[in-house]
Amino acid sequence: MALRGFGGGSGPRRDPFRRRLLILTVGTLTVFLVLLGQLWYLQVLEGARLRDLSERNRIRVRPAAAPRGILFDKNGLALVDNRPAFTLSLIPREMENRDTVLARLSVLLRIPLGELMESLARVPPDSFMPVRMRRGLTMEEVAKVEEWKLELPGVVVEVEPQRVYPSPRLGAHLLGYVREVSEEQMRQGRHRRGDMAGQSGLERLLDEYLRGRDGGEEIEVDASGRPVRVVRRQEPRPGAHVVTTLDRRIQEVVERAMGNHAGAVVVLDARSGDILALTSAPAFELDHFTGALGRAAWLRLVRDPQAPLLNRAIQSQYAPGSVFKIVVAAAALQEGTITPFDRLRCAPTFQLGTRTFKNWDDTDWGELDLYRAMVRSCNTYFYQLGLKVGLEPIARYARAFGLGAPTGVALAGEKAGLVPAPRSRSRAGDTVNVSIGQGPLLVTPLQVARMMGAVATGGILWKPRLVQRVEAADGRLLYSEPSQMSGYVDLSPAVWAFLQRSLWGVVNDGGTGAAARLPGIEVAGKTGTAQLITNSDARRGQDHAWFAAYAPAQDPQVVVVVLVERGGRGGQAAAPIARQILHGIFLERVAASALRG
Amino acid sequence: MFKVDRRLLQNVDWLLLATALALVALGLVTLWSLSPGRHGSGAVWRQLSWLGLGLLALVAVASVDYRNLARAAPAFYVIGIGLLLSLYVFGRTVSGARRWLPLGPVTLQPAELFKLIFIVTLAWALTARWANPPARATLAAALSLLVVPFVLVVRQPDLGTALVLLPVFFALLFGAGVRLRELGWLGLAGLAGAPLAWLVLRDYQRERLLVFLDPFRDPLGSAYNVIQSKIAIGSGQLLGKGIAGATQSRLAFLPERHTDFIFAVFAEMWGFVGALLLLAAYAFLILRGFEIAGAAREPLGRLLALGVTALLGAQTLINMGMVMGLLPIVGIPLPLMSYGGSSLVVTLMALGLLLSVRMRQSL
Numbered sequence: 001m002a003l004r005g006f007g008g009g010s011g012p013r014r015d016p017f018r019r020r021l022l023i024l025t026v027g028t029l030t031v032f033l034v035l036l037g038q039l040w041y042l043q044v045l046e047g048a049r050l051r052d053l054s055e056r057n058r059i060r061v062r063p064a065a066a067p068r069g070i071l072f073d074k075n076g077l078a079l080v081d082n083r084p085a086f087t088l089s090l091i092p093r094e095m096e097n098r099d100t101v102l103a104r105l106s107v108l109l110r111i112p113l114g115e116l117m118e119s120l121a122r123v124p125p126d127s128f129m130p131v132r133m134r135r136g137l138t139m140e141e142v143a144k145v146e147e148w149k150l151e152l153p154g155v156v157v158e159v160e161p162q163r164v165y166p167s168p169r170l171g172a173h174l175l176g177y178v179r180e181v182s183e184e185q186m187r188q189g190r191h192r193r194g195d196m197a198g199q200s201g202l203e204r205l206l207d208e209y210l211r212g213r214d215g216g217e218e219i220e221v222d223a224s225g226r227p228v229r230v231v232r233r234q235e236p237r238p239g240a241h242v243v244t245t246l247d248r249r250i251q252e253v254v255e256r257a258m259g260n261h262a263g264a265v266v267v268l269d270a271r272s273g274d275i276l277a278l279t280s281a282p283a284f285e286l287d288h289f290t291g292a293l294g295r296a297a298w299l300r301l302v303r304d305p306q307a308p309l310l311n312r313a314i315q316s317q318y319a320p321g322s323v324f325k326i327v328v329a330a331a332a333l334q335e336g337t338i339t340p341f342d343r344l345r346c347a348p349t350f351q352l353g354t355r356t357f358k359n360w361d362d363t364d365w366g367e368l369d370l371y372r373a374m375v376r377s378c379n380t381y382f383y384q385l386g387l388k389v390g391l392e393p394i395a396r397y398a399r400a401f402g403l404g405a406p407t408g409v410a411l412a413g414e415k416a417g418l419v420p421a422p423r424s425r426s427r428a429g430d431t432v433n434v435s436i437g438q439g440p441l442l443v444t445p446l447q448v449a450r451m452m453g454a455v456a457t458g459g460i461l462w463k464p465r466l467v468q469r470v471e472a473a474d475g476r477l478l479y480s481e482p483s484q485m486s487g488y489v490d491l492s493p494a495v496w497a498f499l500q501r502s503l504w505g506v507v508n509d510g511g512t513g514a515a516a517r518l519p520g521i522e523v524a525g526k527t528g529t530a531q532l533i534t535n536s537d538a539r540r541g542q543d544h545a546w547f548a549a550y551a552p553a554q555d556p557q558v559v560v561v562v563l564v565e566r567g568g569r570g571g572q573a574a575a576p577i578a579r580q581i582l583h584g585i586f587l588e589r590v591a592a593s594a595l596r597g
Numbered sequence: 598m599f600k601v602d603r604r605l606l607q608n609v610d611w612l613l614l615a616t617a618l619a620l621v622a623l624g625l626v627t628l629w630s631l632s633p634g635r636h637g638s639g640a641v642w643r644q645l646s647w648l649g650l651g652l653l654a655l656v657a658v659a660s661v662d663y664r665n666l667a668r669a670a671p672a673f674y675v676i677g678i679g680l681l682l683s684l685y686v687f688g689r690t691v692s693g694a695r696r697w698l699p700l701g702p703v704t705l706q707p708a709e710l711f712k713l714i715f716i717v718t719l720a721w722a723l724t725a726r727w728a729n730p731p732a733r734a735t736l737a738a739a740l741s742l743l744v745v746p747f748v749l750v751v752r753q754p755d756l757g758t759a760l761v762l763l764p765v766f767f768a769l770l771f772g773a774g775v776r777l778r779e780l781g782w783l784g785l786a787g788l789a790g791a792p793l794a795w796l797v798l799r800d801y802q803r804e805r806l807l808v809f810l811d812p813f814r815d816p817l818g819s820a821y822n823v824i825q826s827k828i829a830i831g832s833g834q835l836l837g838k839g840i841a842g843a844t845q846s847r848l849a850f851l852p853e854r855h856t857d858f859i860f861a862v863f864a865e866m867w868g869f870v871g872a873l874l875l876l877a878a879y880a881f882l883i884l885r886g887f888e889i890a891g892a893a894r895e896p897l898g899r900l901l902a903l904g905v906t907a908l909l910g911a912q913t914l915i916n917m918g919m920v921m922g923l924l925p926i927v928g929i930p931l932p933l934m935s936y937g938g939s940s941l942v943v944t945l946m947a948l949g950l951l952l953s954v955r956m957r958q959s960l
Contacts, residue, residue: 017772017774020772020774024903034923035914038921038923039876042922050827050831054850055844057825228848
């Protein structure tokens, strides 16, 4: 041990090896401290964030859309249903080469590339949540995607419940369409992107009930994306079922009867105010909205001059024409201005000062009583009667019959119509016009139907009911609506009896509504022709045709109101449609009477 | 040769041995927890049998006088180089690297064994013609002892094992009293050779180095390992997720979780507190190694103890550094804990050498 540097003594100071060992020890400890610092940084300072990342690594959320509730008619027939449909979705995180995949997809399914890019632009690129691209793929398209699966990473076809309609236009305005939520609806926070929501009609009104609650699964996956186990599962809760007051059979009859006409039909149950059928023509096709409605198709629908999206039964306001004579007659009789025995001249023209008002034909019918004037719908008679009654009482009775105010039906966008203000300064010319349902007077077909219901029942104004009840999928009652009276027209029974008899006469006693006459069932009704332009000519089809009826006359069950836009005369254009509808409703009775001979 | 001397037994460092065995046990538990049940226990049993073999080797190495071992160093060195060369003929290729030599039912990683041979040979070379500081000729000899195996191992390719030879080499030279200036020149020469090394590197090795410089170069590719490893460690937070909750490890988001990244598994399961204790255990081992080197009275024992400690320390620190994202990913297992027979047996043999020096310090 005589070697230099390793000799006796101890302690690093005297032994260079130990000194150097000390340096190595300090160096080692320093590195350990650095490691410790990094551990502290990762596990304590960044721990929460990295824990979150590890959760996101292992958990995939797979949403499951809840089927929308089903709408039934009063007899339990489905008006809309659901069926499984294919939805094309993209999972951004799994798309290795986004642009290539999108380009391939665009060519394969003929979807504009811009549309795909746009839908993806709003979601983070590392999201595992599928983004819906297009709904309602055809089998052929699904087959194409499956065939190219390997070339299309991140492209998936999901199966989701989708609305299906027994016939695409049936009750289109009533039921309403379902469409992906708009940006604005999403901002309200109750929807997620790509959710379907009712956008009009009952689908919109009852969306909260119909929507149900989407479920889903949280799945733990391993590094290669294989599912290991389901961490949490929430079954989708199907939407509630809605039982409406509609009668699908009558609705079908009504829509068939309207054919290619533009206009509206309302069928009410006279005994309850239930809406049995309601249509607005032209209609739109509901299933256009559910699948992939392109921008072009949408614009075509919105810009269509026929306005197919408009629900004419509640949103269009028309002059009531001669249908309004019911109100004028009621006012005159109840106020005692006239009795059924008094007669007035029914000449071809009526002279007021310098102005000439015409009847609708050139025949001089001589002196008529009120019954005949109603049956013949004589304008010149009613000009004189109106002037005798005065504008203010006529307006008062019009309001009593529910005109000039919304009916309160459970549909959005109902119009109130127009009735001259109570104490407005009236000019005689206005009064003359109002007497035959022209001038400052506007009604909706639904208001007219409600008014006819009052005549049929002797005064009851129903609140038109569309929804009977809403039931959860397990049968629990969530909501129910009894049939409600919203007003009562207080006329003497004699006046009601007179009105009812004269409406019977319009159809059955040589009146203007003879075209609505049916064997086996007595129909009561009133025709109307709403002039659009002064001095327009109904024969050239410039006027709106009305026919408002109830049946059977002695025991009213249904009210039917038909409006044909630019149909011409009510008796010629609207009454035959009403007849066809009533025929459909009372099929057995009509058939039975035919058998009797 | 195997005559048991009472004084030898008195000087066995039981605490060192116990700490090392505790770390092996922790490694086994971690291994088992990665895939509990019958299916995964295969690895545990295999590792246990390697442990048995390793303990036998430890006892064997410890019972031989290290001075006798050093005398046989040239022979060992030649055999070691021969084994490395034989890989080019008999080597089994696993994922692109020829590191394994099939020996009957098992495979051997000659490079692992060579680390030990390298320490013994270098210590022998530095002390055979002893001078402090060593003569230039000695230095040149030492350098050539390094270069040949280094190139052979890098070409396997096994960058990690080759790199570990460097700190061992410098630690031994440093301990042998080489002047700092000369060490500095050697270091500079090494740095100057680095661009040459770049040419020798395989593509994936280059990629790893680049990724270390810019982790988000390829987050799902080469950088995936280190990102997932950081997530695993960090998500353990203060107290860990426990065995069942360690999703990063158990769902295989963490790569190489049985071997190189086993520290991340442990840190995910037991959190900062567990990792701190683990770090303390390794620090204790290394400091104890330095202490043994310092306590030895003659150069060969000192340098052997220092070399073994440097090997252990360098592997531990580099492994943890790369798992925590402080160093580039170079495949270096964590001594004692990582799954792998060669590594465990060689580490235990190295500890045997350390124990041997300690046992004979007062002879």
